[in-house]
Amino acid sequence: MSALPMVVPEPGLPTAVTIYEVGARDGLQNEKALVPVEVKEEFVRRLLAAGLPLVEATSFVHPTWVPQLADAAELMTRLGEVGRDLPVLVPNERGLDRALELGLRHVAIFGSATETFARKNLNRSFDEQFAMFEPTVARAREAGLDVRAYVSMCFGDPWEGAVPVDQVVAAGVRLLDLGASQLSLGDTIGVGTAGHVTALVAAFTAAGVTPDRLALHFHDTYGQALSNVQAGLRAGVTTYDASAGGLGGCPYAESATGNLATEDLVWFLTGLGIEHGVDLTSLVATSTWMAGHLGRPSPSAVVRALGG
Ligand code: HMG
Numbered sequence: 001m002s003a004l005p006m007v008v009p010e011p012g013l014p015t016a017v018t019i020y021e022v023g024a025r026d027g028l029q030n031e032k033a034l035v036p037v038e039v040k041e042e043f044v045r046r047l048l049a050a051g052l053p054l055v056e057a058t059s060f061v062h063p064t065w066v067p068q069l070a071d072a073a074e075l076m077t078r079l080g081e082v083g084r085d086l087p088v089l090v091p092n093e094r095g096l097d098r099a100l101e102l103g104l105r106h107v108a109i110f111g112s113a114t115e116t117f118a119r120k121n122l123n124r125s126f127d128e129q130f131a132m133f134e135p136t137v138a139r140a141r142e143a144g145l146d147v148r149a150y151v152s153m154c155f156g157d158p159w160e161g162a163v164p165v166d167q168v169v170a171a172g173v174r175l176l177d178l179g180a181s182q183l184s185l186g187d188t189i190g191v192g193t194a195g196h197v198t199a200l201v202a203a204f205t206a207a208g209v210t211p212d213r214l215a216l217h218f219h220d221t222y223g224q225a226l227s228n229v230q231a232g233l234r235a236g237v238t239t240y241d242a243s244a245g246g247l248g249g250c251p252y253a254e255s256a257t258g259n260l261a262t263e264d265l266v267w268f269l270t271g272l273g274i275e276h277g278v279d280l281t282s283l284v285a286t287s288t289w290m291a292g293h294l295g296r297p298s299p300s301a302v303v304r305a306l307g308g
């Protein structure tokens with residue numbers, strides 16, 4: 001069997017996309033057994049070697065909140081100069097300070113579209129989260145860093161249920177207004193469907209946030225992630241978050257399962273003739289290697305089909 005699909009473009013779609021790899025952060029943050037730092041370092045280096053242009057490496061969050069990533073400083077130190085341009089999550093000024101001490105140049109804040117998840121994930125009310133982010137982003141920008149902003153629970157929330165599109169847009173615009181360069185719209189629990197994606201991107205456009213400032217971040221809980229990517233492509237979004245091997249979940253959102261697998265995304269984009277720059281064979285080898293470390297097979301259909 002071919003290791004690549006036949007290429008049949010769909011007219012009107014973007015000709016190239018950027019894959020923003022979150023496997024080392026979103027993928028590993030939920031793992032109960034601690035993954036040794038040298039394995040994380042090799043994972044990041046292999047993801048970069050596979051051609052992924054943006055590899056989010058870790059989080060500078062409170063170590064008791066996410067024990068798996070308590071080794072963030074050690075990982076970034078081991079990565080050295082290679083690590084300086086890799087994005088890392090910072091929730092607040094303390095996290096930013098830790099990133100600045102290491103000379104990192106790209107951070108990401110992460111907000112919530114809902115009150116309940118803001119409290120559960122950040123220990124802040126919906127409004128208080130922006131007060132926490134404001135000085136964080138301002139200081140990051142003053143120091144010359146690039147800042148990405150995530151917004152979670154854009155398509156549904158396990159505690160609050162449906163999340164109105166207008167509420168998501170309002171939260172996203174507030175995050176961008178703080179000075180973030182890009183907004184990643186998170187379907188944290190994977191409940192979104194294609195029409196919802198179309199409506200959300202259109203609502204952002206109507207609010208003055210064009211698709212070039214958006215990224216889409218899908219979890220594949222209900223198997224909708226690639227259909228949602230297709231809706232995003234048709235709406236003109238050209239950055240997609242994905243996790244090698246489909247690792248992932250959020251420790252503070254119980255119903256969150258793995259992210260869209262990067263291999264599944266690469267197969268899909270390749271078939272559409274959309275440039276992404278990633279070598280699928282080395283990516284599958286990396287996810288197969290990581291699955292061996294984690295002691296269970298990858299949930300990615302493409303890794304299962306090609307990985308042996
Ligand atoms: P808090 O307990 O309210 O913190 O937690 P605080 O500000 O009250 O500070 C308490 C103590 O923690 C202080 O120490 C601080 O210095 C320290 P003390 O003075 O008592 O000795 N502290 C820190 N230490 C190290 N690093 C820090 C830090 N901040 C404070 N950054 C906090 C608030 C935001 C820190 C906490 O809630 C937290 O760490 N949350 C992170 C949760 C998380 O990582 N969730 C997963 C990522 S989000 C996600 O996965 C979704 C996404 O993928 C998109 C999607 O799918 O939707 C992005």
Ligand code: MG
Pocket residue numbers: 026186188217249250259
């Ligand atoms: Mg996520």
